[in-house]
Amino acid sequence: MTLYYEDEYVQLHHGDCRGIRGWTRADVLVTDPPYGVAWLSGQFSNAKVPIETDVAGDADTGARDAVLEMWGKNRPALVFGSWRAPRPQDVNNRLIWYKAANIPGHRTQPWFAADEEIYQLGTGFIGKPEQNVLVTHDRRDGAHGEVAKLGHPTPKPVGLMERLIAKCPPGVIADPFAGSGATLLAARNLGRKAIGVELEEKYCELIVKRLSQQAFDFSALEGVS
Template sequence: MADAMIPTLPAPYYEDDAVTLYHGDCREITAWLDADVLVTDPPYGIAFTTGMDHRKNTDRARKRDVAGDLDTSARDYVLAAWGGRPAIAFGSWKAKRPAATRALLTWHKGLNCGMGDLSMPWKPNTEEVYVIGSGFVGHRGSSVLDYQAPPSQVSWGRQHPTQKPLDLMAALIAKCPPGIVTDPFAGSGSTLVAAKQLGRKAIGVELEERYCEVIAKRLAQGVLDFGVTA
């Protein structure tokens, strides 16, 4: 009876020498808590929708919700479970920032940013990045991060509505303390792929299986040289 009560992890959806990926809810699969650094792009809590159509070879306007994005509860749960350890999380000015934020970075994402509010004469070219905890290293550079966002349409190569570019994720991870990187909202897998390509181990959890498939394919590809230093 006692053995039956011992929690067990599901089999990894993908695993190699550097990365372990689980398919499921990060509130139920807690292996990510064994990592050392949290780098994640959680649901922002802004009821995000996109015109992207995830059907193959089409870009017809069909709105899709981001799972768990009606409020910040998923993000807040993960940050509370993580505690005061070093963390980087993306977010939006439309939602309340995490209480433990120690530094605010701004990602300037170029022109691949979507249309935003068409009644305003500006595009939404930026996102917020929250730095939590301590131990970050490297050159003391600008808090404005200039990295081009992935193409805005599926047919042009975008794999997830809120996909982040690899060079941005590599630059952020390069300034993180040493140890295992984790992303419990793995999405298209940019955090995991960047960590692997920087020679770091990583643990990811992704709720939607179709994105687990995307991540597994990306991780199985070759290693690139970002030329990133801490």
């Protein structure tokens, strides 16, 4: 694993997060790991054998579980996931991310998913109590959605990550599955230091581009509780 980018707030490493423990010295884990649902072009597979997916390591929850073991029990963490896969152990709370602008696309079922789960582990979270359903209205899919714009299959809204990080205990944020870089951007916007690790170099390039293009947005602190 190599240091790919560094500024006053963010360190980004390129490599497999399971190969080094430097990121585990952070204070809070906020990450979007492979869910273990064999995600493939917006579809899910129930195949009993591993298949190639659009998300590296998504054939099972092995990568997520290995990282949580490295992180350690009872330490504060927010981890994205799906009801289609087993939840992590020792979950203290479950949040729902409701994607209000989701569109059905080419579906054969009368319902389509518009939500994902976020698991809270450990303690120390702060802020005024609010409902556990977090709503976003940004367009995810389609030609003008975030997926097409960023070139990443599962980007998270920076605003959503700011809301989550604002309730995290003080200290450095770790994201060992940095993906499109939303956690790192959100942490920097809130004046928090962050350590990210990303396996695929093309996404490291995307993160650096986003960090370089987006100036510090300290207005994000306004109204955050």
